[in-house]
Amino acid sequence: MTISKVINTSYPTLKDSDLISDATRLLLEHKHSALPVVDEHGRYLGIFSTHRMFSLLLPRAVLIEGGVSDLAFVSGPMKMLVDKMLEHGGRRIDEVLVTDTPVVHPDTPLLEAVLLLYRNGNDIPVVDREDGRYLGMIAGTELLAHVYEESRTHG
Amino acid sequence: MAEVHGMHTLFGMNPLWLATGIFVATYAIIISERVNRAIVALLGGGMMILCGILTQEAAISGIDFNTLGLLIGMMVIVAVTKKSGVFQFVAIWIAKKVKARPIGILLMMSLVTAVFSALLDNVTTVLLLTPVMLLIAEELRIKSYPYLFAIIIMSNVGGTATLIGDPPNIMIGSAAGLSFNDFLLNLAPITPLIGVVMLLPIWWIWRKDMVASATDRARVMNFNELEAITDWKLLKQALLVFSLVITGFMLHSIMHLQPATVAMFGAAMLLLLENFGSNPDLQGKRVHHALSEVEWVTLFFFIGLFIAVHGIEQAGLIDAMAHGLLELTQGDLTTTALSILWGSAVASAVVDNIPFVATMIPLIKSMAPALGGAHAIEPLWWALALGACLGGNGTLVGASANLVVAGIAENAGAPIRFARFLKIAFPLMLLSIAIAHVYLYLRYLA
Numbered sequence: 001m002t003i004s005k006v007i008n009t010s011y012p013t014l015k016d017s018d019l020i021s022d023a024t025r026l027l028l029e030h031k032h033s034a035l036p037v038v039d040e041h042g043r044y045l046g047i048f049s050t051h052r053m054f055s056l057l058l059p060r061a062v063l064i065e066g067g068v069s070d071l072a073f074v075s076g077p078m079k080m081l082v083d084k085m086l087e088h089g090g091r092r093i094d095e096v097l098v099t100d101t102p103v104v105h106p107d108t109p110l111l112e113a114v115l116l117l118y119r120n121g122n123d124i125p126v127v128d129r130e131d132g133r134y135l136g137m138i139a140g141t142e143l144l145a146h147v148y149e150e151s152r153t154h155g
Numbered sequence: 156m157a158e159v160h161g162m163h164t165l166f167g168m169n170p171l172w173l174a175t176g177i178f179v180a181t182y183a184i185i186i187s188e189r190v191n192r193a194i195v196a197l198l199g200g201g202m203m204i205l206c207g208i209l210t211q212e213a214a215i216s217g218i219d220f221n222t223l224g225l226l227i228g229m230m231v232i233v234a235v236t237k238k239s240g241v242f243q244f245v246a247i248w249i250a251k252k253v254k255a256r257p258i259g260i261l262l263m264m265s266l267v268t269a270v271f272s273a274l275l276d277n278v279t280t281v282l283l284l285t286p287v288m289l290l291i292a293e294e295l296r297i298k299s300y301p302y303l304f305a306i307i308i309m310s311n312v313g314g315t316a317t318l319i320g321d322p323p324n325i326m327i328g329s330a331a332g333l334s335f336n337d338f339l340l341n342l343a344p345i346t347p348l349i350g351v352v353m354l355l356p357i358w359w360i361w362r363k364d365m366v367a368s369a370t371d372r373a374r375v376m377n378f379n380e381l382e383a384i385t386d387w388k389l390l391k392q393a394l395l396v397f398s399l400v401i402t403g404f405m406l407h408s409i410m411h412l413q414p415a416t417v418a419m420f421g422a423a424m425l426l427l428l429e430n431f432g433s434n435p436d437l438q439g440k441r442v443h444h445a446l447s448e449v450e451w452v453t454l455f456f457f458i459g460l461f462i463a464v465h466g467i468e469q470a471g472l473i474d475a476m477a478h479g480l481l482e483l484t485q486g487d488l489t490t491t492a493l494s495i496l497w498g499s500a501v502a503s504a505v506v507d508n509i510p511f512v513a514t515m516i517p518l519i520k521s522m523a524p525a526l527g528g529a530h531a532i533e534p535l536w537w538a539l540a541l542g543a544c545l546g547g548n549g550t551l552v553g554a555s556a557n558l559v560v561a562g563i564a565e566n567a568g569a570p571i572r573f574a575r576f577l578k579i580a581f582p583l584m585l586l587s588i589a590i591a592h593v594y595l596y597l598r599y600l601a
Contacts, residue, residue, distance in 0.1 A: 061290035073382035
C-alpha cells in the first residue's frame with residue numbers, strides 16, 4: 001500500500017521569485033497550511049507554509065536555541081505582528097524557503113507518510129525520485145479521510 | 156613534594172620528562188581545539204596513571220572535589236531557579252525602569268550582568284540574559300552588538316568579584332583556603348571601578364547607535380514583566396534557598412564548612428522544597444532535569460586537568476617551574492605578583508583560564524616557602540585571580556561565557572567576529588589589568 005491514491009495534484013505552486021505577500025494570499029485563498037515552491041522546469045525547491053510565516057512574525061530571540069522561552073509578558077502585540085508582516089511582505093520566497101522538511105515519493109509506503117505527517121505537522125510534497133519533479137501534495141486531512149472511509153466500509 | 160623514587164614509570168623512563176611530555180601534549184591539543192577539551196583532559200589524566208606517574212589513589216587525591224561540589228551545587232540551584240522566569244523578569248524590569256532608553260539599558264544590563272555573574276557562574280548568567288537582551292534590542296530596532304559586547308565584558312568583571320563568580324576563583328579559594336569573605340574583601344572593592352572604566356569606551360564608541368524612537372520604546376514599555384514569572388511558588392523557594400546559601404558562604408569559614416557543602420546542601424534543599432508532596436513520577440522528572448542541567452563536560456574537563464596537573468606536581472615539574480619563576484623575579488614579592496597578574500591576563504586571553512589556573516595553583520603554592528610562607532603570598536592569589544578572570548575579556552575565546560554569547564548571537568543573525576571583538580576588547584582588557592596593577596600595588600605591595 002503506497003501513497004499514490006492520496007496524492008493531491010490541485011495545489012497551486014509557487015515560483016522562487018514570488019513575493020511573500022503574494023504567496024501568503026495564495027495560501028489563505030486555498031486554505032492550505034503549506035504550498036510547494038518549484039523552479040521553471042517543475043522541479044521541487046521547498047515549502048512555504050503558515051509555520052514558516054509564523055517564524056517570520058516572531059522575534060528572532062525566541063526562535064534561537066536557548067532563546068527566550070515564552071512571550072506571555074508582551075502585551076498588545078498586534079501592531080508588532082502587522083509591522084513584521086509588512087516588513088517581510090516584499091521579500092522573495094526563495095529567501096525564506098524551507099528545504100529541510102521531509103518529502104515523499106509515489107512509491108513511499110502509506111505508513112511512512114503517516115509517520116512523516118505526524119512528525120512534520122504540515123502537508124508533505126510528493127517528488128519524483130529520479131528527476132526531483134514536483135508531483136503533488138499529501139494533505140493530512142485527505143489521508144485521514146481515506147483511512148476513515150476504509151474503516152467505515154471494512155469495519 | 157616530588158616522590159620520584161617510588162614511581163614505576165613506563166619503560167623506566169625519567170618521570171619528570173614523561174610527565175612533562177604528557178602535560179605539554181595535553182595542553183597543546185586543548186589549545187588546538189581539534190578534540191573536545193574534556194576528552195583531551197581525561198586522556199591526559201589517564202595517561203599519567205597508565206604511564207606510572209600516578210597511582211589511581213594519587214590521581215583521585217589530586218582532584219579538588221571542593222571545586223567540583225561548589226560548581227555542581229550552584230548549577231543545580233540555577234537550573235531549578237531559572238524555571239521560575241525570574242531572570243527574564245529582572246531584564247525586562249530594568250529596561251522599563253530606564254524608560255527603555257538605549258543608554259540606560261546599556262548601563263542597567265551591565266550592572267545586572269555584573270551582579271548576577273558575581274553570584275552565579277558567568278556562563279549561566281549570559282545564557283539567561285543574552286536572549287532577553289536580543290529581544291529588547293529587536294523591539295527597539297537598535298543594534299544588539301554593543302549590548303552583547305557589554306554583557307561579555309561585564310560578566311568577566313563581575314565574576315572576578317567573588318569566590319563563586321568564576322571557576323578560577325573557586326579553584327584558587329579552594330586550594331589556598333581563602334574564604335568567600337576573603338574574596339569579597341579583597342577583590343570585590345576594585346571591580347566596580349573596573350566596570351565603570353570598561354563601560355565608558357563602550358558607550359563612547361557606540362553612542363550614535365544607541366537611539367530608539369518613542370514608538371519603539373513604547374513597545375518595550377508595554378512588556379508586562381510580572382507575566383514573565385511563570386512560577387511564583389518556585390521563585391519564593393529559590394530566593395529563600397539562595398539567600399541561605401549566600402549567608403552560608405559568608406559564614407562558611409566560621410562554621411568550618413567548605414563552600415561545596417554549602418552549595419550542595421542548598422541544591423538538595425531547593426530540590427526538596429520543589430518536590431515535597433509531588434508524586435514520585437513528577438519528582439523523578441524534575442530531579443532528572445535539574446541534574447542533567449549540570450555541565451558535566453566542564454566538570455570532567457576539571458577532573459582530567461586536576462589529575463594531569465597532579466601528575467607534573469608529583470614528577471617535580473611544578474617545583475622546577477616555581478624555582479625558575481623565582482629566579483626570574485629574584486624572589487621579590489612585588490615583581491612576582493605583578494608578573495603573575497600580567498602573565499595570567501595574557502595567557503587567559505589566549506587559552507582557557509581553567510587549565511592555566513590549575514597549573515598556576517601548585518606553582519604558587521610551592522613558591523610560598525621562598526617568599527615568606529602561606530600568609531605572605533596572599534597577594535599572589537589575588538594577582539592570579541584578577542589576571543585570570545579579567546584576562547578572559549581579551550579575546551572571544553578567552554572565557555566560556557564569551558563563546559556562549561557569540562553562539563547565541565550567531566544563531567540570532569547578529570554574529571560577533573573574533574577580530575572585531577579583539578580590536579576593542581583586548582585594549583579594554585589591558586586597561587582593566589592596569590587598574591588591577593595599581594590596586595594590587597597600592598593595597599598589598601607598596
